Amino acid sequence: MLAVRNLTKLFGTFAACNGIDLDIQPGEIHALLGENGAGKSTLVKMLFGVLAPTSGQISWRGEAVSIASPSAARKLGIGMVFQHFSLFEALTVAENIALSLDGTIPLARVAERAAELSRAYGLPLDPKAHVADLSVGERQRIEIVRALLQNPQLIILDEPTSVLTPQEADRLFETLFKLRAEGRSVLYISHRLEEVQRICDRATVLRHGKVTGACDPKKETAASLARMMVGADVPHVSAAGTNTKGDVLLEARHLDVPARTPFAVSLKDVSLKVHAGEVLAIAGVAGNGQGELFDALSGEYAVADPNAVLIRQRPVGQQGITARRLLGAGFVPEERHGHAAVTGMSLSDNLVLARNQSDRKAFLGGGVLGVIKYVAVRLASRRISEAMDVRKSGDDPTAGSLSGGNLQKYIVGRELDRQPAVLIVNQPTWGVDAGAASRIRQALVDLAKSGSAVLVISQDLDEIFEVATEVAVISEGRLSDIYPAIALSREKIGLLMGGLQGQPEALTEAAHAH
Amino acid sequence: MRIELEKRPQASVLYAVLSPFIALVLTVIAGGIMFWLLGKDPVSALYSFFVEPLLDVWSLHEIAIKAAPLILIGVGLSICYRSNNWNIGAEGQFIMGAIAGSIVPVVFHEWHSPLVLPLMLIFGMVGGALYAAIPAFLKANLNTNEILSSLMLVYVAQFFLDWIVRGPWRSPEGYNFPVTRNFTPEAILPEILDSGRTNLGFVFAIVAALLIWFMMRYTLKGFEITVLGQSERAGRFAGFSSRRMIWFSMLLSGALAGLAGISEVSGNINKLQPIISPGYGFTAIIVAFLGRLNPLGIIAAGLFLALTYVGGEAVQLTLTVSDKVTRVFQGLLLFFVLSCDTLILYKIRLVFPGRTAAVGQGAVQGAVQGGAE
Ligand SMILES: Nc1ncnc2c1ncn2[C@@H]1O[C@H](COP(=O)(O)OP(=O)(O)OP(=O)(O)O)[C@@H](O)[C@H]1O
Numbered sequence: 001m002l003a004v005r006n007l008t009k010l011f012g013t014f015a016a017c018n019g020i021d022l023d024i025q026p027g028e029i030h031a032l033l034g035e036n037g038a039g040k041s042t043l044v045k046m047l048f049g050v051l052a053p054t055s056g057q058i059s060w061r062g063e064a065v066s067i068a069s070p071s072a073a074r075k076l077g078i079g080m081v082f083q084h085f086s087l088f089e090a091l092t093v094a095e096n097i098a099l100s101l102d103g104t105i106p107l108a109r110v111a112e113r114a115a116e117l118s119r120a121y122g123l124p125l126d127p128k129a130h131v132a133d134l135s136v137g138e139r140q141r142i143e144i145v146r147a148l149l150q151n152p153q154l155i156i157l158d159e160p161t162s163v164l165t166p167q168e169a170d171r172l173f174e175t176l177f178k179l180r181a182e183g184r185s186v187l188y189i190s191h192r193l194e195e196v197q198r199i200c201d202r203a204t205v206l207r208h209g210k211v212t213g214a215c216d217p218k219k220e221t222a223a224s225l226a227r228m229m230v231g232a233d234v235p236h237v238s239a240a241g242t243n244t245k246g247d248v249l250l251e252a253r254h255l256d257v258p259a260r261t262p263f264a265v266s267l268k269d270v271s272l273k274v275h276a277g278e279v280l281a282i283a284g285v286a287g288n289g290q291g292e293l294f295d296a297l298s299g300e301y302a303v304a305d306p307n308a309v310l311i312r313q314r315p316v317g318q319q320g321i322t323a324r325r326l327l328g329a330g331f332v333p334e335e336r337h338g339h340a341a342v343t344g345m346s347l348s349d350n351l352v353l354a355r356n357q358s359d360r361k362a363f364l365g366g367g368v369l370g371v372i373k374y375v376a377v378r379l380a381s382r383r384i385s386e387a388m389d390v391r392k393s394g395d396d397p398t399a400g401s402l403s404g405g406n407l408q409k410y411i412v413g414r415e416l417d418r419q420p421a422v423l424i425v426n427q428p429t430w431g432v433d434a435g436a437a438s439r440i441r442q443a444l445v446d447l448a449k450s451g452s453a454v455l456v457i458s459q460d461l462d463e464i465f466e467v468a469t470e471v472a473v474i475s476e477g478r479l480s481d482i483y484p485a486i487a488l489s490r491e492k493i494g495l496l497m498g499g500l501q502g503q504p505e506a507l508t509e510a511a512h513a514h
Numbered sequence: 515m516r517i518e519l520e521k522r523p524q525a526s527v528l529y530a531v532l533s534p535f536i537a538l539v540l541t542v543i544a545g546g547i548m549f550w551l552l553g554k555d556p557v558s559a560l561y562s563f564f565v566e567p568l569l570d571v572w573s574l575h576e577i578a579i580k581a582a583p584l585i586l587i588g589v590g591l592s593i594c595y596r597s598n599n600w601n602i603g604a605e606g607q608f609i610m611g612a613i614a615g616s617i618v619p620v621v622f623h624e625w626h627s628p629l630v631l632p633l634m635l636i637f638g639m640v641g642g643a644l645y646a647a648i649p650a651f652l653k654a655n656l657n658t659n660e661i662l663s664s665l666m667l668v669y670v671a672q673f674f675l676d677w678i679v680r681g682p683w684r685s686p687e688g689y690n691f692p693v694t695r696n697f698t699p700e701a702i703l704p705e706i707l708d709s710g711r712t713n714l715g716f717v718f719a720i721v722a723a724l725l726i727w728f729m730m731r732y733t734l735k736g737f738e739i740t741v742l743g744q745s746e747r748a749g750r751f752a753g754f755s756s757r758r759m760i761w762f763s764m765l766l767s768g769a770l771a772g773l774a775g776i777s778e779v780s781g782n783i784n785k786l787q788p789i790i791s792p793g794y795g796f797t798a799i800i801v802a803f804l805g806r807l808n809p810l811g812i813i814a815a816g817l818f819l820a821l822t823y824v825g826g827e828a829v830q831l832t833l834t835v836s837d838k839v840t841r842v843f844q845g846l847l848l849f850f851v852l853s854c855d856t857l858i859l860y861k862i863r864l865v866f867p868g869r870t871a872a873v874g875q876g877a878v879q880g881a882v883q884g885g886a887e
């Protein structure tokens with residue numbers, strides 16, 4: 001159906017894609033694998049006409065084509081769902097869909113067609129709902145329906161499941177199977193290898209912008225796929241070790257936070273303690289108060305009771321993020337773009353973003369004037385990029401030009417570089433490839449071993465079992481008791497996620513044993 | 515034929531630099547057409563509008579005098595706009611600064627001291643800042659739209675000025691004209707050159723622009739302004755407060771507009787009267803954008819827009835056209851600047867019906883087949 005020959009994309013002199021060959025058959029789900037910065041997004045953006053190839057050829061149904069814009073791609077029969085959605089929150093579902101179509105079709109027709117499609121493919125959607133009220137999974141469905149309306153023969157999905165709960169992901173897979181049964185093809189990008197093995201028929205692996213292999217993922221193991229991507233074995237995170245418990249460095253006492261917006265979750269009586277040397281992982285399905293907990297612990301939104309949050313035994317509930325950083329805490333929020341980093345600014349500027357007060361001495365001069373010492377900042381930024389193996393296309397590119405996973409490595413590295421006494425990370429590795437994820441996780445474990453307290457909020461149970469010494473579960477804004485990681489199994493965590501009220505006895509016992 | 519806008523993958527650096535110049539050229543062309551429609555010779559009209567003022571020492575001084583308030587206000591506004599605070603009411607802050615600064619020479623006109631002038635300038639800045647504090651307070655505490663509140667306060671300020679020069683501050687020696695007393699010599703900003711009327715206000719403007727340029731380029735404060743303008747959430751993560759930024763940017767731009775107001779009154783008009791500004795506060799918005807919100811660019815843009823005032827006066831006399839031409843030119847310019855800025859983020863494509871410009875022949879066939887299935 002689609003054949004790509006020798007496709008190359010240069011950014012300056014840097015080859016993000018270098019002589020790529022790719023064939024997609026009708027009626028297959030084709031996985032595109034590769035580490036962060038391998039060039040996956042760049043490749044599919046060329047297929048969808050967002051980026052223009054530097055050289056090479058794309059053929060569609062045997063005819064050479066040049067795809068100059070997304071609308072040209074749609075006309076050919078190619079649809080795409082981007083990693084980052086492009087929806088207007090203030091508009092309804094139907095209005096958002098209509099915006100991507102030719103202006104001539106009346107809104108009522110669009111709503112009707114969308115409703116039909118969403119029924120046919122098991123993507124429940126209310127065309128009249130406002131986007132602002134919808135969950136991430138529902139928003140993604142809008143994007144999918146929007147793509148389907150054009151009756152595409154090839155649908156490209158760039159990391160669709162990194163934002164979904166497992167249940168939502170399962171539902172997405174069913175839709176994909178339906179599409180495949182109709183003879184349509186799907187090009188599927190994901191870092192979750194188990195998922196790829198489950199649903200994909202073939203896989204193409206990229207590394208450093210080149211195709212390094214093709215395989216049938218069902219015949220491979222997750223480890224062998226990871227090896228193909230990275231070019232070496234992915235090291236196991238070694239959590240086992242000599243963590244000696246020290247003082248309590250991070251504590252929340254009966255933290256109550258009312259919901260800030262109608263769509264937020266309120267935190268109810270959350271108490272937790274993290275000792276030096278511990279990694280406390282907070283598991284839970286997305287949207288159960290993780291973001292709110294992060295905001296309260298980081299001080300981005302301070303709380304009324306000073307004693308509700310303690311960092312190194314000092315009450316900081318009412319203090320802002322700067323004061324907490326000065327006490328030695330570091331923070332990594334979930335959203336990279338526009339929260340942890342400003343996409344339009346360079347990496348070194350983004351270093352100043354997080355450390356303008358904690359590293360005042362090193363980064364600022366000129367007394368009250370606060371003149372930024374760019375030489376020192378650039379050096380530190382380079383040091384971080386090297387330590388975390390951040391792949392980028394120049395010395396100091398804008399944060400937005402980094403691939404998602406590489407930006408994440410930088411953002412985590414930015415905090416690790418300070419050796420913080422307390423580190424709070426929300427979803428440390430989403431969108432990060434297997435190699436980089438294991439590197440980030442190892443860094444978190446090592447930080448705890450060196451005597452810091454680490455709090456990891458994560459949806460990924462594999463990750464939790466790799467890094468955690470203690471585990472708690474958050475659900476509807478309530479936090480469970482804290483259990484030692486070895487006393488827990490996936491099933492028990494699953495039970496806890498289901499609801500915290502009726503706690504099974506086995507767990508209470510585990511808590512007592514603690 | 516249809517025109518399509520297509521988003522560029524990255525902002526174009528080339529067009530970021532070129533866009534103001536393209537806008538200038540388009541403005542001149544459109545202006546020429548306008549003169550032609552008015553039945554004037556476009557070439558000589560454009561010549562007396564844009565070139566003649568530059569050949570004459572007197573009008574060069576006029577340009578400097580008119581550029582000073584534009585630059586002062588424009589750099590203040592650039593801070594607001596960069597940090598996402600849309601202060602449209604600089605005209606009102608200009609007037610209130612002028613009134614507050616005039617308290618000393620009008621109410622205490624008997625007082626002669628070298629302190630008069632510095633006090634006037636300080637009062638002027640405080641007056642402008644306090645007037646900008648109203649929309650700042652409303653936005654920071656009640657989330658009121660500052661575009662509307664600051665704009666509406668302009669009219670309040672204009673009427674307040676009108677009332678005060680007709681009422682309590684009317685000069686007893688003014689034959690009932692609505693003006694205040696003439697300022698005493700120590701209340702007048704000194705001229706800086708022997709060759710003409712340019713006064714210290716121009717120096718204030720250049721110094722302010724350089725200071726703000728330094729702040730934006732090298733200091734943490736400038737960094738804070740940029741970050742908060744691009745992403746409030748990232749700013750919060752950095753420990754910056756967008757509420758404090760509302761206050762900072764509005765007070766700073768209000769103070770600079772107030773300084774412009776008192777400098778204009780003290781250096782150029784020498785008294786208060788019902789109308790003290792030909793719309794400097796609004797024209798400065800054009801200056802800020804034409805100068806790419808960059809203080810150095812704003813100096814150039816301020817000089818250029820001052821030229822449109824002086825050129826407008828010139829053609830008014832020589833060609834007997836309406837004094838509204840200046841406004842028309844300024845409006846055209848803003849229109850073209852904002853339109854040309856589209857080129858920074860978008861490509862323009864012409865699409866012809868009947869064939870698809872961008873997609874090759876095979877593609878069209880493919881699409882037809884795809885549709886048939
Ligand atoms: N606009 C750009 N300008 C310069 N370099 C870019 C640009 N876009 C991407 N790159 C570089 O191209 C490389 C490939 O990026 P791409 O986004 O395709 O990676 P990816 O495989 O999708 O990674 P991830 O899994 O992290 O999303 C990266 O090193 C990135 O820094």
Ligand SMILES: [Mg+2]
Binds near residue numbers: 040042403404
């Ligand atoms: Mg990507």
